[in-house]
Amino acid sequence: MLSHRERVLKALNHEEPDRVPLDEPPWRLDVWISLKNYLRVDDDEKVRKFLGVDFRHLSVGVSEEFKKKAVFVYPFGYFKIVGESLLEDEWGIRYCVASNGWYNKICYHPLANAVVGDIDSYEFPSLDVAGRFEEAEKRGRMFKDVYVLEGFMEQTLFEWAWHLRGFNKFILDLYRNEKFVNKLLDRLMKYRIDMGKRFIDIGVDIIRLGDDVGMQTDMIIQPHIWREYFKPRMKKIIDTLKSYSRNSIYIFYHSDGYIEPIIPDLIEIGVQILNPIQPECMNPVEIKRRYGDKIVLHGTISVQRTIPFGTVEDVRKEVISRIVECGKNGGLIIAPAHTVCP
Amino acid sequence: MSVDVLSSIKDSLVNLDMDKTIDFVKKAVELGFKPMDIINVLADGMRVVGVRYERGEYFVSDLIVASEIFKEVMNILEPLITRVGEVVRPFGRVVIGTVEGDVHDIGKNLVITMLRANGFEVIDLGVDVPPQKFVEAVKQYKPDIVGMSALLTSTMINMKRVIEALEKEGLRNSVKIIVGGAPITEKFAREIGADAYGENAVTAIEICKKLVEELHRGK
Numbered sequence: 001m002l003s004h005r006e007r008v009l010k011a012l013n014h015e016e017p018d019r020v021p022l023d024e025p026p027w028r029l030d031v032w033i034s035l036k037n038y039l040r041v042d043d044d045e046k047v048r049k050f051l052g053v054d055f056r057h058l059s060v061g062v063s064e065e066f067k068k069k070a071v072f073v074y075p076f077g078y079f080k081i082v083g084e085s086l087l088e089d090e091w092g093i094r095y096c097v098a099s100n101g102w103y104n105k106i107c108y109h110p111l112a113n114a115v116v117g118d119i120d121s122y123e124f125p126s127l128d129v130a131g132r133f134e135e136a137e138k139r140g141r142m143f144k145d146v147y148v149l150e151g152f153m154e155q156t157l158f159e160w161a162w163h164l165r166g167f168n169k170f171i172l173d174l175y176r177n178e179k180f181v182n183k184l185l186d187r188l189m190k191y192r193i194d195m196g197k198r199f200i201d202i203g204v205d206i207i208r209l210g211d212d213v214g215m216q217t218d219m220i221i222q223p224h225i226w227r228e229y230f231k232p233r234m235k236k237i238i239d240t241l242k243s244y245s246r247n248s249i250y251i252f253y254h255s256d257g258y259i260e261p262i263i264p265d266l267i268e269i270g271v272q273i274l275n276p277i278q279p280e281c282m283n284p285v286e287i288k289r290r291y292g293d294k295i296v297l298h299g300t301i302s303v304q305r306t307i308p309f310g311t312v313e314d315v316r317k318e319v320i321s322r323i324v325e326c327g328k329n330g331g332l333i334i335a336p337a338h339t340v341c342p
Numbered sequence: 343m344s345v346d347v348l349s350s351i352k353d354s355l356v357n358l359d360m361d362k363t364i365d366f367v368k369k370a371v372e373l374g375f376k377p378m379d380i381i382n383v384l385a386d387g388m389r390v391v392g393v394r395y396e397r398g399e400y401f402v403s404d405l406i407v408a409s410e411i412f413k414e415v416m417n418i419l420e421p422l423i424t425r426v427g428e429v430v431r432p433f434g435r436v437v438i439g440t441v442e443g444d445v446h447d448i449g450k451n452l453v454i455t456m457l458r459a460n461g462f463e464v465i466d467l468g469v470d471v472p473p474q475k476f477v478e479a480v481k482q483y484k485p486d487i488v489g490m491s492a493l494l495t496s497t498m499i500n501m502k503r504v505i506e507a508l509e510k511e512g513l514r515n516s517v518k519i520i521v522g523g524a525p526i527t528e529k530f531a532r533e534i535g536a537d538a539y540g541e542n543a544v545t546a547i548e549i550c551k552k553l554v555e556e557l558h559r560g561k
Contacts, residue, residue, distance in 0.1 A: 096445070098444070098445045098469075099442060099443060099470050100442070100443040102496075103443065103444065103445050103494070105445035105447075105469060167448060168410055171403050171407065171410075172360070172406075172407055172410050174403065175358060175360075175403075175407050176360060176361070215402060215524065217542075218401060218402070219401055220402050220403055221402075221403040222403060222404070225403065257524075303495070304495055304524075304525045308495040308496070309495070341494070341495065341496040342496070
């Protein structure tokens with residue numbers, strides 16, 4: 001039997017490992033709790049070990065300074081409470097919490113009324129502060145050489161830009177405010193490069209990039225808009241980080257939904273792992289057939305149909321079918337395609 | 343010249359040019375065109391945008407730009423409609439919201455603008471709307487249609503709770519119900535007792551028109 005690292009590296013290099021690697025299922029916190037109760041453990045690590053998860057995830061943390069002004073709001077993390085069911089993060093983005101306490105919606109965007117001249121003076125949360133990377137460094141030391149480490153930088157450009165600006169406003173900017181878009185995206189790109197370098201210093205094997213640009217049956221934005229604004233910047237991030245890591249890291253790209261028009265572009269700019277390939281939106285078998293020699297399929301197990309509404313047997317059948325149809329020559333990492341809810 | 347201004351408004355909207363559309367609208371107002379004539383031409387433009395979307399030439403981002411242009415123009419025209427005293431009889435009245443526990447609204451908001459552009463009166467209940475609030479809105483506004491949106495598999499089941507709540511109050515037959523959102527399917531819509539499933543913002547409009555006609559025939 002291979003070690004966790006050997007297994008994943010084989011799959012990433014398009015060789016069939018002893019079994020298909022499993023990445024950490026993204027489940028809602030209450031699902032984690034139920035699982036720990038079911039397994040009679042009190043520790044997330046024991047769950048991962050029991051399941052045989054081959055990866056460990058590293059994320060950027062909240063600064064110690066911000067934590068002094070914030071509280072831990074279950075299940076979201078550290079936020080300032082600025083009103084009833086109203087939270088604020090380090091960026092100044094505000095979130096309204098839904099009545100069931102499980103989801104939130106951005107209801108204030110700090111750059112909503114900004115003009116291009118405001119972008120340089122808007123302060124991004126500093127990466128060089130206490131609290132930012134300590135947890136990632138600790139996990140890196142604990143899990144390096146045993147598991148494959150992933151540094152999380154999803155919502156890389158498009159998503160963070162609209163979080164700061166407002167969704168409809170940023171979409172309008174893409175059509176009529178080129179200077180604003182370029183300035184904001186350039187700043188975000190540099191920020192992400194600096195972030196990625198820190199992850200590489202810690203020793204991650206995979207950098208997770210991504211932007212949700214897909215919907216159920218189509219892309220949100222015109223592919224040519226993605227190619228104009230986002231493709232070159234993603235390429236710059238990838239090239240810089242690959243070079244910084246002396247080509248040791250793998251590049252992961254996440255987008256929910258249907259994004260087939262830009263898959264060749266993603267491969268062209270150096271993306272090696274594509275997630276989640278929601279089967280309701282893109283057929284994983286087709287994606288494997290067309291691009292499977294160049295891209296690793298990651299995720300692929302239905303969270304819109306099979307996991308929430310199917311039986312245990314349905315889930316088992318889908319996983320087996322995915323392994324059989326998409327696992328040839330490696331290039332497959334199994335996980336639920338999105339957050340698993342209770 | 344006069345025909346040119348109106349068709350320029352339509353063309354600018356169809357080509358998603360906000361600045362030109364607003365300029366031509368202001369020009370049309372100066373030239374003395376009635377707000378309703380301008381709105382009708384905008385509605386024509388939105389229909390063309392819808393056709394382009396159905397053909398795959400336009401994407402959701404294009405619908406969003408068109409809807410933002412429409413909203414911007416309506417900000418200019420609405421005060422004029424009140425001043426002139428034009429009474430606009432809407433095609434139908436719709437109460438719409440994202441169901442309880444769910445906060446996603448991009449699709450819902452697009453549907454709202456497209457409905458308004460097509461002459462519907464729309465009452466937006468917002469997001470995270472509990473069943474009781476839908477019931478109260480039906481009692482208060484007496485809509486033709488109730489629209490519900492959800493993005494999450496864990497919240498879509500709340501659509502059924504709204505329908506049951508309306509049945510309990512004896513209001514179910516007074517409205518037509520349309521549901522939509524990423525995880526929603528035709529099959530799900532039928533199973534929960536909805537009247538229709540709207541796959542996207544454009545098809546939803548045609549379906550809503552048919553639902554209003556059905557409802558009025560039934561009455």
